[in-house]
Amino acid sequence: MRRALLPSVALALLLGAGSACSEDQPDEPKGKAAVKLNRLKDERSPYLRQHQTNPVDWYPWGPEALKRAQDEDRPIFLSVGYAACHWCHVMEHESFEDEATAELLNATFVCVKVDREERPDVDRIYMNAVQLFGRGGWPMTVLMTPDGRPFWGGTYLQKEQLQGLTKEIGRVWKTEREKVLAQAEAVTERVRLLSDGPDVPETSGSDADLIEHMRNALKAAFDARHGGWGTRPKFPPHTELLFFLDGGRADETELEHVTKTLEAMEEGGIHDHVGGGFHRYSTDERWLLPHFEKMLYDNALLMQAYAGMYARTKDARYKRVVTRIGDWLEREMRREGGGYASSLDADTEGEEGLTYTWTQAELVETLGDDAGFAAEAFGFEASGNFRDEATQQTTGRNIVYLPISVDVLAAKHEMKPDAMQARLDGLMERMLADRAKRAQPGLDDKVITAWNALLISGFVRAGVDCDLPEYLERAKALADVLLTTARREDGTLLRFPKASGPEIVGFCEDHAHLLSALLDLADATGEERWATEAEALGKRMVEMFADEQGGGFWATSTGSHETLIARAKEVWDSPIPSDNGVAARACLRLAARTKDESFEQAADRTLGAFRPLLGQPRMASMLMALYRAMVLRQQQEAAGTAHAAVGDVHLRQDVALVDLFAARDRTKPGSRVPILVRVALDEGWHAAGPGGEAVLPMELKLAEGAPAALENVRFPEASRIEDAQPRYGGTFEIGAELVVPADAPPGPRRVTLLLTIQVCSDKDGICKAPETITLDLPLRYAAEDGEPKHPTVFK
Numbered sequence: 001m002r003r004a005l006l007p008s009v010a011l012a013l014l015l016g017a018g019s020a021c022s023e024d025q026p027d028e029p030k031g032k033a034a035v036k037l038n039r040l041k042d043e044r045s046p047y048l049r050q051h052q053t054n055p056v057d058w059y060p061w062g063p064e065a066l067k068r069a070q071d072e073d074r075p076i077f078l079s080v081g082y083a084a085c086h087w088c089h090v091m092e093h094e095s096f097e098d099e100a101t102a103e104l105l106n107a108t109f110v111c112v113k114v115d116r117e118e119r120p121d122v123d124r125i126y127m128n129a130v131q132l133f134g135r136g137g138w139p140m141t142v143l144m145t146p147d148g149r150p151f152w153g154g155t156y157l158q159k160e161q162l163q164g165l166t167k168e169i170g171r172v173w174k175t176e177r178e179k180v181l182a183q184a185e186a187v188t189e190r191v192r193l194l195s196d197g198p199d200v201p202e203t204s205g206s207d208a209d210l211i212e213h214m215r216n217a218l219k220a221a222f223d224a225r226h227g228g229w230g231t232r233p234k235f236p237p238h239t240e241l242l243f244f245l246d247g248g249r250a251d252e253t254e255l256e257h258v259t260k261t262l263e264a265m266e267e268g269g270i271h272d273h274v275g276g277g278f279h280r281y282s283t284d285e286r287w288l289l290p291h292f293e294k295m296l297y298d299n300a301l302l303m304q305a306y307a308g309m310y311a312r313t314k315d316a317r318y319k320r321v322v323t324r325i326g327d328w329l330e331r332e333m334r335r336e337g338g339g340y341a342s343s344l345d346a347d348t349e350g351e352e353g354l355t356y357t358w359t360q361a362e363l364v365e366t367l368g369d370d371a372g373f374a375a376e377a378f379g380f381e382a383s384g385n386f387r388d389e390a391t392q393q394t395t396g397r398n399i400v401y402l403p404i405s406v407d408v409l410a411a412k413h414e415m416k417p418d419a420m421q422a423r424l425d426g427l428m429e430r431m432l433a434d435r436a437k438r439a440q441p442g443l444d445d446k447v448i449t450a451w452n453a454l455l456i457s458g459f460v461r462a463g464v465d466c467d468l469p470e471y472l473e474r475a476k477a478l479a480d481v482l483l484t485t486a487r488r489e490d491g492t493l494l495r496f497p498k499a500s501g502p503e504i505v506g507f508c509e510d511h512a513h514l515l516s517a518l519l520d521l522a523d524a525t526g527e528e529r530w531a532t533e534a535e536a537l538g539k540r541m542v543e544m545f546a547d548e549q550g551g552g553f554w555a556t557s558t559g560s561h562e563t564l565i566a567r568a569k570e571v572w573d574s575p576i577p578s579d580n581g582v583a584a585r586a587c588l589r590l591a592a593r594t595k596d597e598s599f600e601q602a603a604d605r606t607l608g609a610f611r612p613l614l615g616q617p618r619m620a621s622m623l624m625a626l627y628r629a630m631v632l633r634q635q636q637e638a639a640g641t642a643h644a645a646v647g648d649v650h651l652r653q654d655v656a657l658v659d660l661f662a663a664r665d666r667t668k669p670g671s672r673v674p675i676l677v678r679v680a681l682d683e684g685w686h687a688a689g690p691g692g693e694a695v696l697p698m699e700l701k702l703a704e705g706a707p708a709a710l711e712n713v714r715f716p717e718a719s720r721i722e723d724a725q726p727r728y729g730g731t732f733e734i735g736a737e738l739v740v741p742a743d744a745p746p747g748p749r750r751v752t753l754l755l756t757i758q759v760c761s762d763k764d765g766i767c768k769a770p771e772t773i774t775l776d777l778p779l780r781y782a783a784e785d786g787e788p789k790h791p792t793v794f795k
Contacts, residue, residue: 084293093332227264239624339447551609580623666786689726
């Protein structure tokens, strides 16, 4: 992502830069204030309520906090996190529970706490600001003007850093306000510019080329030793796995990568071998040392991946992972009323992973004579295999993992693999029973629509791929819960089912993931009710979130969500598949099912809008949901089921939607490339055709200096009124050929075509001024012609 060039401000936001003048600092704290419950006591969010006893004078996000900041002319201290976040807890214990730090914060700022899972819109916008300062993650710390414009952003701060920062801000807010405001304006402007996605150059090449570049980039980034893509920390690569497992898409090398990754995660400490499910991520490259929070979305997506691998291989180890995830979900995450909780905390009683790790003595106490074998099987060490992330010191505690596979362990002990797995399962059942008696990590019991929708898809895949009919029934039951309790009477989808959270209208991610889940149910069961619900939800999603002009889907709806400093589009698969990738793919599926071209057009506008981004292979691993949609569109075009393919150039000019198609994007010198211009006029308008004298006739020509010739321009037959000017209404197509010079050197070209058009109203005959629409077609001259494109256009 391109970073802003921010003005240099003497904020000394160099944490630890010298002390400020004492007369410019807020008064020093004078003794401890009595502990009392703050405003967060009335919030539904477990994360916010975790901070209700802090001496910090917290506000929840809302107009009350902003009004106080403006009335008292104070900057805002915004802190964003979530209930399962380990470093959020560390910062709370170090700083927000500390009386002296709290008094400084209260004297300088209006302090606002946000649960990122409750308000992903606030989190997304201000995370964009934080990333401009080269940081990112949670807890997120943002300093803002009273009207919400950010002027500094960071993540976790140690207590001394936070105190120094607060004192310095108190000084510069009084003495150098104009510099702070200049920085706030610069940051806000960059956030607004980036709200459509990162600023990257245009890209040439076909969809097939972009996908091939992405696959090569993933092959280059694969960790052949430990599995997964990239280096540490390692997050479960949901979207990469689902891309390759979707429709048998992986080649031999990619299938090896998927297998290695799934097996490495299954054997590693990121997998909760005792209780089932997976922790959030691994701090090392080996998948051994996890951050111990357990998120619903990780496990819903990994259930899909392991089920897909079982369907391909029929290897029982993958099905076992699926059912163990399912067992954990039913045991610990299912809520009264049928939804599933968001997460389990990383910490227990202030210590990370305490519930999940074991000392040698605890293992002996639980397993007795079997402890020695268990220690060997589960990789225990006398000094502990778990290292503190900050100090890298061993803690004396052990993470359960499989240092050698079950097959190797079975051969070592002269047992059959099935018998060895049964023995290990018996040991883990005894360990789980003992573990259940320990203090447990905190549960964030919010039932989030988007995340539960991911679980519906997980249950569907488990039911179909693993032949587990009870999981398909779970999927139906959960879908019924969301459709019944997470909607208003008028059908408006909510972020949370009633009684699980505040009444917030669902964001784009809630609509997109539930739409995808309903389509999965419709495909798996053949029951029409799911398809009917999906079509209705899809129409709402397009109506509320689609950007008709620029393409893509906004994260928020202008009619239903708060207006913030910017309006964003989510394109990154972090931490779940992106709104835009999932929405585009779901719209293509809806179009194939309903024959409603508006869904396909919404998907095409989305893929067209983010095509430059998809041409950046270094970003590939964060864009897999969009690539997955692009591949589905390819498959539909090849099968002849696409209805209105998007052009290589796709733009709207006033009442006209124009697509320019080329039959191939690589061509050798001296050859001809068929092209087609499709113009779709809004209802109630027509355009003057070629020839005639009444108004300016339509014309298609090349811009001066174009690196090709234009021949055989063919306009369709036009209608006439009393032998007057020929006219076109609705959708019409203009054919032609580009002729490449025989002596053209190889390399990329941009062939600019100019379409002159004048549109008139059907109602009163009044015509708009003529316009010339510029169509910049990327074309590459090469030694050989490229593969044909757009088979439904060039038949």
